[in-house]
Amino acid sequence: MIHAEDFLNALQTEQVQFFAGVPDSLLKELCACFSDKLAAGQHVIAANEGGAIGLAIGHYLATHHPALVYMQNSGIGNVVNPIASLADPQVYGIPMLLVIGWRGEVAENGEQIHDEPQHVKQGQVTLSQLDVLDIPYRILADDIQTAHAQIQALLTQATERQGPVALVVRKQRFAPYKKAETKPEPLATLAEKLPTLESREHMIQHIVSALPAETAVVATTGMASRELFEYRKAQQAGHGRDFLTVGGMGHASQIACGIALAQRDRQVVCIDGDGAMLMHMGSLTISAQQTNLLHIVLNNGAHDSVGGQPTVAAQLTLSEIASAAGYAQVYSVSGPEQLGRVLQNVLNSGKSSFIEVLCRKGARADLGRPTRTPAQNKQDFMQFLTEVEYA
Numbered sequence: 001m002i003h004a005e006d007f008l009n010a011l012q013t014e015q016v017q018f019f020a021g022v023p024d025s026l027l028k029e030l031c032a033c034f035s036d037k038l039a040a041g042q043h044v045i046a047a048n049e050g051g052a053i054g055l056a057i058g059h060y061l062a063t064h065h066p067a068l069v070y071m072q073n074s075g076i077g078n079v080v081n082p083i084a085s086l087a088d089p090q091v092y093g094i095p096m097l098l099v100i101g102w103r104g105e106v107a108e109n110g111e112q113i114h115d116e117p118q119h120v121k122q123g124q125v126t127l128s129q130l131d132v133l134d135i136p137y138r139i140l141a142d143d144i145q146t147a148h149a150q151i152q153a154l155l156t157q158a159t160e161r162q163g164p165v166a167l168v169v170r171k172q173r174f175a176p177y178k179k180a181e182t183k184p185e186p187l188a189t190l191a192e193k194l195p196t197l198e199s200r201e202h203m204i205q206h207i208v209s210a211l212p213a214e215t216a217v218v219a220t221t222g223m224a225s226r227e228l229f230e231y232r233k234a235q236q237a238g239h240g241r242d243f244l245t246v247g248g249m250g251h252a253s254q255i256a257c258g259i260a261l262a263q264r265d266r267q268v269v270c271i272d273g274d275g276a277m278l279m280h281m282g283s284l285t286i287s288a289q290q291t292n293l294l295h296i297v298l299n300n301g302a303h304d305s306v307g308g309q310p311t312v313a314a315q316l317t318l319s320e321i322a323s324a325a326g327y328a329q330v331y332s333v334s335g336p337e338q339l340g341r342v343l344q345n346v347l348n349s350g351k352s353s354f355i356e357v358l359c360r361k362g363a364r365a366d367l368g369r370p371t372r373t374p375a376q377n378k379q380d381f382m383q384f385l386t387e388v389e390y391a
Helices: 004-013 025-037 049-063 073-087 117-132 144-161 188-193 200-209 223-235 252-262 274-279 281-287 318-325 336-346 374-387
Strands: 019-021 043-045 067-072 096-101 137-139 164-169 216-219 242-244 268-273 293-299 329-333 353-358
Touching (some): 004 025, 004 144, 019 025, 025 043, 025 067, 025 096, 049 067, 049 096, 073 096, 096 144, 117 164, 144 164, 200 223, 200 268, 200 293, 200 336, 216 223, 223 242, 223 268, 252 293, 336 353
Parallel strands (some): 019 067, 067 096, 137 164, 216 242, 216 268, 293 353, 329 353
16 A cells, blocks of 8 residues: 555655645545645645646646646546647647546456446446547556656656646555644534534435425435435335436436426425535526426535545535525525425425535444445336326
């Protein structure tokens, strides 16, 4: 294993001084180290991976030094446009180092290593995606000496070719990172005002228990979908009413909007996360036009499913952003009683609605994963949409 601090030192030795990206569970130790060791202007947790590429382009234009952009391999899709149409050697020619967490990785013998369903295909095509984009890459070694040599060689190649290069990271390449100092978290301001914030899981339970039986629910990727699945399981309620957006972070609201457009007499609820909302925030302007859609964003100020890294949402009032985007009814709530009253007001109101639900980050250690496959989830959900009458 490689210690994240040693990896950072190797990067800085090679004159890499700016770091941006979207957190990934495989890279959480590295991200924690960046947040701990780097000044605010040196490390930015971006809204999405394409935005991180833009930050890296700007940094190179201003400093002549390549930046590092980190992401999960699922984020490669978000970087295709800015890499192919801006950073590529045939356009502006912008050197940068991509560090990519390889979920659903393929072993050296060609066997697929077990991972969650949403990572299987992405893991299979990760290296070929880099080949198609003509991005030279190395698979990160498991010792710092070799890794440093890889960094050095790739950065030299990036400068010579005037374009991006990549390090692909397998599971457990980085050793656990222990923070050297304690920094206040962005949610601290909220926590001081709201010392008894409920957990995300409890707020999901309050939301779902208040919904009419014919309501269709779309849940965002990560912990929220897992907690929703667990609640339905505990209630022996079945899972047909819920679509779990297990991948495609940031797109749950548009899936919900598509359902709402197709079945205009049905109440559709999107249970979203703050990081997911920020990732594709322009989608708010589309969802806000749909009168039978209720968009609920659980705001705990963190990328909770991949390590708890902070988002800027803890410093913002998301309900104000939603209002500016055009939602007819907008609320921000911080407890079950307040949430219950608001839900009564907005459900089947005939107006587009947005509720920001403030909650604390973290999940219980024994939180399970869905036991039904995505294919089974799709079949059950489509059957529900076909058979269950609208309100």
